Amino acid sequence: MKTIAVDMDGVLADVYRQFIDMHFQDTGEHLVAEAIRGLKEREAFPLLEKHVHTPGFFENAPLIPGAKEALQVIHERYKVFIVSAATEFPRSLQEKQAWLSRHFPFISWQRMVFCGSKEIIRTDIMIDDHFKNLDAFEGETYLFTQPHNENASPGRHLRVGSWQELARLLVTDVKAHPEG
Amino acid sequence: MKTIAVDMDGVLADVYRQFIDMHFQDTGEHLVAEAIRGLKEREAFPLLEKHVHTPGFFENAPLIPGAKEALQVIHERYKVFIVSAATEFPRSLQEKQAWLSRHFPFISWQRMVFCGSKEIIRTDIMIDDHFKNLDAFEGETYLFTQPHNENASPGRHLRVGSWQELARLLVTDVKAHPEG
The missing domain is CATH 3.40.50.1000 (HAD superfamily/HAD-like)
Structure with a gap:
């Protein structure tokens, strides 16, 4: 096998859906697919460091x-x-x-x-x-x-x-x- | 490299030192090397299941x-x-x-x-x-x-x-x- x-x-x-949702909750800004296409994760999601350290980020x-x-x-x-x-x-x-x-x-x-x-x-x-x-x-x-x-x-x-x-x-x- | x-x-x-020490704390019995030589872990340490689930077992x-x-x-x-x-x-x-x-x-x-x-x-x-x-x-x-x-x-x-x-x-x- x-x-x-x-x-x-x-x-x-x-997790990208998580980043987009949490970014919206924090900033009111909705990250659309066209805007983040081709960007590295930390460029697309400037609050990534904060969000991955939020308890429940991975579990939810x-x-x-x-x-x-x-x-x-x-x-x-x-x-x-x-x-x-x-x-x-x-x-x-x-x-x-x-x-x-x-x-x-x-x-x-x-x-x-x-x-x-x-x-x-x-x-x-x-x-x-x-x-x-x-x-x-x-x-x-x-x-x-x-x-x-x-x-x-x-x-x-x-x-x-x-x-x-x-x-x-x-x-x-x-x-x-x-x-x- | x-x-x-x-x-x-x-x-x-x-971890074997941990098992021996915790076995002694729980039972008052000291497991000596000669007695456990050649035994599988779960045979040597009958309280293994309890001890590995004790918070701090691995960290300490x-x-x-x-x-x-x-x-x-x-x-x-x-x-x-x-x-x-x-x-x-x-x-x-x-x-x-x-x-x-x-x-x-x-x-x-x-x-x-x-x-x-x-x-x-x-x-x-x-x-x-x-x-x-x-x-x-x-x-x-x-x-x-x-x-x-x-x-x-x-x-x-x-x-x-x-x-x-x-x-x-x-x-x-x-x-x-x-x-x-």
């Missing part, structure tokens, strides 16, 4: 649409590990594990990895929204589209725009062409 | 003697990652990170990994006291002696009895024979 490292922030957890993040259904299907065909950069914000560790256990009860604690850098992670496949993680990775790579990477060429990575697309690529197409 | 994955419990953190663990000095020296010659099984006990996550930051301030958050299984960790070298982690690992392996593994043949792993021995093997011998 092939192994997959699935990123959390921006791939399973909609909404789900990326379709993630739950697609990951359930992928989980039946692959050995799924959730690999999340978390040690930069120590409080996030327990919040992230609680969030994962709530939304993805089929992902056991054995399949969770909370790290700083992902450079020592080895799986067959990695799904991430950050080039810094994918570029250093030796296996098959999927770039999950988010505003901060939307203007960049995906290079050797396969760009995917949704969990529906991922499930189709990883499960449906494999079923249709099992020798592929 | 070669990468090393260093285990925490039983290698950096003296004593250091394995010599770990701090040796790891400082090793850190100057290798890219050191601390890789600790932690997600079985979610509360341990933040406690472990706090413990590491206090005792090993030269280990940055980028070099910490908290996981369930270590099967997707790839470094050049792994130091651990558990066969389950070393056996599945493809690189160079060091078995750190603890009562639970003391009676077992180390197999392909190199058994080490102390941090002084590790520093000698990883740093002094390499310096003396740089081509080795």
